[in-house]
Amino acid sequence: MLSVLTDNWELFREGFWTTLRLFLVSGVLSLVLGTVLAAFRVSPVTALRGIGTGYVNIVRNTPLTLVFSFLFFGAAKMQLSLPTFFWAAVASLTLYTSAFVCEVVRSGINTISPGQAEAARSVGMTFVQVLTIVVLPQAYRAIVPPMTSILIALLKNTTIAAGFSVLEAGAIPAAMAERGQNQMLTLVWITIGFLILIIPLVFLQRWAERRTAVA
Amino acid sequence: MSAVLYDVPGPRAKARNRILNVIVLLAVAGVITWVVLRLNDNGQFQGRRWAQFQYAAIQRELLTGLVNTLRAAGLATVLAMLFGAVFAAGRISDHKWVRMPATLVVELFRAIPLLILMFFFYYGSLEFQLGLTPFHAVVFGLTLYNGSVLAEIFRAGITAVPKGQREAAYATGLRKNQVVRLVLLPQAIRSMLPAIVSQLVVLLKDTALGFIITYNELLYVAKQMGGRLEFGFPYIPTYFVVAVIYIGLCSLLSMLAKYLEGRSRRSRKTTAPPVQIEESTAA
Numbered sequence: 001m002l003s004v005l006t007d008n009w010e011l012f013r014e015g016f017w018t019t020l021r022l023f024l025v026s027g028v029l030s031l032v033l034g035t036v037l038a039a040f041r042v043s044p045v046t047a048l049r050g051i052g053t054g055y056v057n058i059v060r061n062t063p064l065t066l067v068f069s070f071l072f073f074g075a076a077k078m079q080l081s082l083p084t085f086f087w088a089a090v091a092s093l094t095l096y097t098s099a100f101v102c103e104v105v106r107s108g109i110n111t112i113s114p115g116q117a118e119a120a121r122s123v124g125m126t127f128v129q130v131l132t133i134v135v136l137p138q139a140y141r142a143i144v145p146p147m148t149s150i151l152i153a154l155l156k157n158t159t160i161a162a163g164f165s166v167l168e169a170g171a172i173p174a175a176m177a178e179r180g181q182n183q184m185l186t187l188v189w190i191t192i193g194f195l196i197l198i199i200p201l202v203f204l205q206r207w208a209e210r211r212t213a214v215a
Numbered sequence: 216m217s218a219v220l221y222d223v224p225g226p227r228a229k230a231r232n233r234i235l236n237v238i239v240l241l242a243v244a245g246v247i248t249w250v251v252l253r254l255n256d257n258g259q260f261q262g263r264r265w266a267q268f269q270y271a272a273i274q275r276e277l278l279t280g281l282v283n284t285l286r287a288a289g290l291a292t293v294l295a296m297l298f299g300a301v302f303a304a305g306r307i308s309d310h311k312w313v314r315m316p317a318t319l320v321v322e323l324f325r326a327i328p329l330l331i332l333m334f335f336f337y338y339g340s341l342e343f344q345l346g347l348t349p350f351h352a353v354v355f356g357l358t359l360y361n362g363s364v365l366a367e368i369f370r371a372g373i374t375a376v377p378k379g380q381r382e383a384a385y386a387t388g389l390r391k392n393q394v395v396r397l398v399l400l401p402q403a404i405r406s407m408l409p410a411i412v413s414q415l416v417v418l419l420k421d422t423a424l425g426f427i428i429t430y431n432e433l434l435y436v437a438k439q440m441g442g443r444l445e446f447g448f449p450y451i452p453t454y455f456v457v458a459v460i461y462i463g464l465c466s467l468l469s470m471l472a473k474y475l476e477g478r479s480r481r482s483r484k485t486t487a488p489p490v491q492i493e494e495s496t497a498a
Contacts, residue, residue, distance in 0.1 A: 044221045045232055047239035061416070061465035063423035065434055066458060073441060074450045078257045109220075117220050127221045135220065156328035163330075163427030173334050183338035191327050198326050 004176075004185040011175055016193050018168040022086070022158045023197075026093035027151055033094060034101025039131060041106050052102065059099035064157055068092045072164045089161040097154050104146045108139035141212055148205035152198055169193060254451065264449040268456065273440065280436030281460060287350060287432060288419045291357035295418065298362025303369035309391075317366075324363040330424055332356040337428045349430035353422060361418045368414065368490055372407030373399050375487040406487040409476035416468045420461070433457055 005012060040052035059067075071092050075081055082088040112135050120134040162170030169190055176186040224232060254260060267273045305317025324332070333356035340347035347355075376399050384398040426434040437457040441450035479489060 042220055044224060044228070045235045045239060047236045047243070051239070051243065057466070057469075058462060061420075061462045061469055062458060063420040063434070063461055065423035065426050066454070066461060069426070069434060069438065070454050070458070073438065074454045077448060077450050078253050078259060080253070121222060130220055152326075159328040159330040160424065160427070170328065170330055170334075173338060177338070183342050184335075187331060187335050187338065190331055194328060194331070195326055202326075 001185055001188075004182055005189050008176065008179065008181065011172060012169075012189065012193070015167060015169040015172045016197075018086070018166065019155075019158050019170075020197070022089055022093065022161060022166070022168055023151075023155045026090045026097065026158075027154055029090065029094040030097035030101050030154065031147075033098035035105050035136075037098060037102035038105035038109065041102065042109055042131070044127060056099045056102055059096060060103075062096075064092065064096045064160055065163070067096050068160055068164050085161075085164065085166045089158075089164065089166045093154060093157060093161075096157070097150065100150050100153075101147070104143055104150060105136075105139065107146075108143035109135055111142045112138050144208035145205050145212065148201055148208065152201050152205075155197060155201070156194070258447070259451045261447065264447050264452050267440065267443070267446045267449060268452075276436055276440065277433070277456070280431065280433035283350075283430070284419075284422045284425075284432040287353045287357070287422045287425060287430070288415075291354045291361065291418055291422075292415060294354065294358040295362040295365055298358055299365030299369055302363065302366035303373070306366060306370045307373055307395075321363045321366050324359045325367070327360075329356055329360045329421055330427060332359055333424060333428055349425060349428050352428055353425040353430045353432075356424075357418055357421055360421075361414060364414055364417075365411065368407050368410045369403070371490045372403035372410075372487065375406060375490060376402050377486050380486055402487050405479055407490040408479065409472045410490040412468060412472035412475060416465050416472070419465055419468065423461070433460065 037052045037055060040048040041056070043049060068089070071082070071088050072085075075088075082091055109131075116134055116138065117130050120130045125133065158168055159170030161168050162174070167175075172190055173183060173186055177183060222228070258264070302317050302321050305313050306321065308314050308317070333352045336347055336352035336355050337349065339345060340352065373395070380398055380402065381394060384394040389397065422432055423434045425432045426438065429435065434457065437453045440446075441448060441453045443449070476489065
């Protein structure tokens with residue numbers, strides 16, 4: 001059982017390293033884009049609110065595989081391909097995940113009591129100041145547990161890139177099939193790999209839940 | 216609500232918002248024009264790329280894909296509900312030897328990427344000659360993952376019913392299964408219905424993963440249609456049509472979830488607070 005892993009160690013290492021890079025890069029980008037979208041959705045400018053709402057409603061009802069398909073096969077037909085498959089995958093994951101990040105941030109903003117924003121406004125802060133100095137720092141605390149769920153989902157979603165020629169962990173089974181290796185054991189090792197990556201996130205979530213429960 | 220973030224706009228703020236509105240709308244119009252021009256420059260609006268949708272054979276092909284998607288989603292929904300009910304019952308059991316394995320199974324299947332779950336059935340069938348088709352791999356994968364999530368929703372729904380309800384039911388002499396069946400479940404189902412429907416949206420979207428393991432569903436059909444030389448590789452027109460179908464179907468379900476949530480908030484026929492719809496979702 002162990003030999004399946006040790007004999008093909010470089011394949012597993014490469015695969016999970018790509019998975020990790022996909023996760024980290026698209027995770028950071030989704031957090032940024034999602035927060036910006038959430039700011040759009042609570043802003044006083046109607047057009048910005050419309051953009052935020054429209055984006056979230058469309059993307060949340062689109063399968064991620066369709067987003068991937070469009071960016072990999074469709075975008076090339078209008079000469080918009082991204083430099084590498086890796087970056088096309090990052091773009092797909094970011095576009096998709098930021099809609100969910102946006103909703104979490106927005107509901108986090110709604111948990112802050114109106115008094116906080118009112119007090120901030122009464123000392124003369126602008127909308128951007130109220131949001132970035134007073135509301136968001138407090139909202140982020142309530143946001144951490146649901147945000148971790150989203151990051152876990154993102155980590156699992158990176159496997160879809162395997163269907164689109166990105167050599168990450170989800171692509172290991174196909175490569176192992178070519179080598180004539182035992183498929184079931186390969187999948188078991190991949191599962192273990194994902195559990196190793198996910199369990200720290202779950203502990204982070206539990207810890208954050210405990211902390212916010214006290215505060 | 217978000218309205219607390221800014222004051223009711225006065226004349227100056229109104230003027231500023233109006234200017235910002237115009238700027239944003241212009242920017243959006245600019246982006247849309249750029250995309251349309253880009254599509255036009257690459258001939259994506261040419262008649263030959265769209266002509267395929269007039270053929271009855273192509274329409275039938277699309278319809279077959281859609282039916283296959285719905286078939287997988289429908290069967291997986293039924294199986295996932297059953298799976299969820301059984302494991303939720305296991306997780307709220309009073310016996311530790313039932314609770315522990317149920318918890319383990321639910322937590323495990325929620326942690327494994329759905330695509331890997333499908334691979335287990337797909338490659339497992341090849342290796343052990345089980346004779347499972349990609350359809351089965353999609354359905355069983357969806358069942359295990361969504362069943363586990365539903366089990367958590369069911370459990371959350373039942374534990375959200377206030378303690379007094381259970382105590383009162385026991386005090387009137389009901390047995391354990393009567394308490395759950397007659398008192399807790401009817402109240403829990405109302406509070407968790409929106410969360411269940413939201414999960415079904417996730418399930419419907421996830422059928423698109425079948426594309427990767429060659430299940431002949433809507434997205435797979437779209438890829439084949441897009442790859443046809445005689446229509447000039449109409450990937451963009453085809454994905455556009457397919458996206459409209461997916462977004463339409465999922466939006467309908469999402470709206471149903473929203474409606475149910477609003478209804479249960481308006482008329483409280485249950486003592487349980489609504490179950491949180493988790494934003495975490497698979498593909």
